[in-house]
Amino acid sequence: MVISSPLAIHGGAAEIPEGPPSWPLKDDDVRQALERTVSDGSWGRYHGPHIERLEQLLAQMHRVPYSLACCSGTVAVELALRGLKIGAGDEVLLAGYDFGGNFRCIESVGAFPVLVDIDPHTWCMTTERIEDAMSMTTRAIVVSHLHGGSADMRKLCALASQRGVRVVEDACQVPGAIVQGRPAGTWGDVGVLSFGGSKLLTAGRGGALVTPHEDVFQRIKIFCERGNHAFPLSELQAAVLAPQASKLGARNSTRQVRVRQLLSACTQVQALSPVALPADGDQASYYKVAWRFEPDLCGGWSRAQFVEALQAEGVAIDIGFRGFLRRSGRRCRKPDQMEHAQKAADQTVLLHHPVLLEGAETINRVAQAIAKVVDFAESGGGLCELER
Numbered sequence: 001m002v003i004s005s006p007l008a009i010h011g012g013a014a015e016i017p018e019g020p021p022s023w024p025l026k027d028d029d030v031r032q033a034l035e036r037t038v039s040d041g042s043w044g045r046y047h048g049p050h051i052e053r054l055e056q057l058l059a060q061m062h063r064v065p066y067s068l069a070c071c072s073g074t075v076a077v078e079l080a081l082r083g084l085k086i087g088a089g090d091e092v093l094l095a096g097y098d099f100g101g102n103f104r105c106i107e108s109v110g111a112f113p114v115l116v117d118i119d120p121h122t123w124c125m126t127t128e129r130i131e132d133a134m135s136m137t138t139r140a141i142v143v144s145h146l147h148g149g150s151a152d153m154r155k156l157c158a159l160a161s162q163r164g165v166r167v168v169e170d171a172c173q174v175p176g177a178i179v180q181g182r183p184a185g186t187w188g189d190v191g192v193l194s195f196g197g198s199k200l201l202t203a204g205r206g207g208a209l210v211t212p213h214e215d216v217f218q219r220i221k222i223f224c225e226r227g228n229h230a231f232p233l234s235e236l237q238a239a240v241l242a243p244q245a246s247k248l249g250a251r252n253s254t255r256q257v258r259v260r261q262l263l264s265a266c267t268q269v270q271a272l273s274p275v276a277l278p279a280d281g282d283q284a285s286y287y288k289v290a291w292r293f294e295p296d297l298c299g300g301w302s303r304a305q306f307v308e309a310l311q312a313e314g315v316a317i318d319i320g321f322r323g324f325l326r327r328s329g330r331r332c333r334k335p336d337q338m339e340h341a342q343k344a345a346d347q348t349v350l351l352h353h354p355v356l357l358e359g360a361e362t363i364n365r366v367a368q369a370i371a372k373v374v375d376f377a378e379s380g381g382g383l384c385e386l387e388r
Ligand SMILES: *Cc1c(COP(=O)(O)O)cnc(C)c1O
Pocket: 071, 072, 073, 074, 075, 099, 101, 102, 144, 145, 170, 172, 173, 193, 194, 195, 196, 205, 206, 207
């Protein structure tokens, strides 16, 4: 489908920074870390100092005794389930709107996903539906903090522990966030991180687990050990993460300031309902910023048209996850309609994080681009070309 871009009609894109995607940032400390791995030879070793140091750093950051680096966030979710002895015959609760890999991780340990609706303001699993979704065979909950929102972990963990259900807390999108006073990833029995190429801490690929439980940690290590670590992060990858970790707090604070600025500049835009800001004293971590897009308040434009028009303005915006509600009932249990998860799958638009470190002026231009596209759509633009 080709739509007419508003930029072609109104002239002049909003001039949001050009060039290749600005992530990861150019960073001299990362370059020096890489050079050190070359001069000390650790770049080519199985066992060097970097993995150990990274694991210590992650444990410290999360105030837990145990941490394990591994090859991806996706594998980390699977390892977490294995560490908690989740397997065949077990049900695992998962939000109806979440990262696609998490559904597959539950399947890959032989367990059965049960879908739970999300909170429309946080994009994360709601605690309102958890008790109804549980059955005699529910053994775990996989809960993700998504798109700048965070789950109500205090309530979720209380509900889980009443029923002897374990919790895997997916913090892949929110490294360094503070959720209800605690580091994201430390509410659950196991916390999961990703170091994928677009993520806030990146090694191109990679992931990690953090846990307070020695037995869970040992079980994961034993599962990984097949004469050698079967799902390793490399020394080279570990080396580039430490310098980024030391800057994470300051960058998260900057991103949070920019998101507040952006959302207040967009309060008049009825077509977009943003993700909730963090509670007082908490710290959000923005990998993406989510809005729910209302076609009816945007001249009847589809979400795809809206996203395409904003991309033409130079804004790195895209649609959200597909969610799991269309999955067959043979692959998962769906205790209710999951209205909000369905809406999230159909209506979410996501702003990618790099722009949040580019300064107040750029944020104003993003807000202007959004207003421009919505005004154009509301004035009837684009639709006549489409209907032909
Ligand atoms: C990115 C992501 C993952 C998986 O991480 P990879 O390292 O890409 O495998 C898992 N969960 C969520 C919510 C993510 O955003």
